[in-house]
Amino acid sequence: MENIIETNHPLIQHKISVLRNKNTGTNEFRGIVDEIGMLMGYEALSDLPTQMVEVDTPIETCLSPMLAGKKLAIVPILRAGLGMLNGVLSLVPSAKVGHIGIYRDEETHEPHEYFCKLPSHISERLIIVTDPMLATGGSAIAAIDLIKQKGGKNIKFMSIIAAPEGIKKLHEAHPDIQIYVGHIDRELNKDAYICPGLGDAGDRIFGTK
Numbered sequence: 143m144e145n146i147i148e149t150n151h152p153l154i155q156h157k158i159s160v161l162r163n164k165n166t167g168t169n170e171f172r173g174i175v176d177e178i179g180m181l182m183g184y185e186a187l188s189d190l191p192t193q194m195v196e197v198d199t200p201i202e203t204c205l206s207p208m209l210a211g212k213k214l215a216i217v218p219i220l221r222a223g224l225g226m227l228n229g230v231l232s233l234v235p236s237a238k239v240g241h242i243g244i245y246r247d248e249e250t251h252e253p254h255e256y257f258c259k260l261p262s263h264i265s266e267r268l269i270i271v272t273d274p275m276l277a278t279g280g281s282a283i284a285a286i287d288l289i290k291q292k293g294g295k296n297i298k299f300m301s302i303i304a305a306p307e308g309i310k311k312l313h314e315a316h317p318d319i320q321i322y323v324g325h326i327d328r329e330l331n332k333d334a335y336i337c338p339g340l341g342d343a344g345d346r347i348f349g350t351k
């Protein structure tokens with residue numbers, strides 16, 4: 143489907159397998175989520191505009207491409223999206239960072255928003271929303287609804303593991319945004335957890351239960 147990009151890179155697939163393992167501890171889990179954030183960010187930012195600038199090399203003066211000053215915002219969905227933030231920031235350290243707090247009700251699986259703070263001039267920015275898990279799609283749709291209400295237009299969403307149901311729902315709600323996923327898993331279970339998945343991403347990143 144247009145606008146849905148599933149990465150097949152062996153490094154990302156390998157790292158996802160380590161995340162899936164229930165014996166992977168908090169420290170290693172957190173480090174790998176960070177690395178995948180960087181690798182997926184590299185792909186999601188591959189269409190950043192550049193402009194030719196004059197550079198004096200030790201040999202001569204040449205024209206060479208540099209980023210065209212595009213304003214960027216990275217917006218993790220709290221909590222688990224925070225795990226991917228530093229990986230993306232390491233590629234674009236001058237990006238501004240917004241935060242959207244959303245949790246899923248354990249019974250209804252409906253998203254509940256509890257925090258939103260976005261950088262200024264949001265309508266002029268390329269916005270990268272991060273969340274390792276796209277399950278029913280409710281949290282991602284709510285976050286992107288909110289960003290659009292506040293003026294955001296140019297939005298990409300990055301998640302490590304997605305359920306087919308969540309991708310479909312997110313794409314139907316926001317067909318204009320590009321969705322980058324590390325792997326599309328089989329299905330959701332009755333508790334709306336992704337199967338085979340990796341469990342509760344927030345708890346595994348932060349060591350909570």
Ligand code: PRP
Pocket residue numbers: 219220221222223244245246247251253273274275276277278279280281282308334342343344345
């Ligand atoms: C998880 C995950 C997503 C959401 C995905 O967050 O990080 O935000 O669930 O589920 P959905 O697609 O069905 O909405 P959770 O609500 O567990 O909050 P947490 O990150 O604070 O643990």
Ligand code: URA
Pocket residue numbers: 222275277334335336337339340341342343344
């Ligand atoms: N949130 C998670 O952290 N994991 C899932 O499998 C579904 C939602």
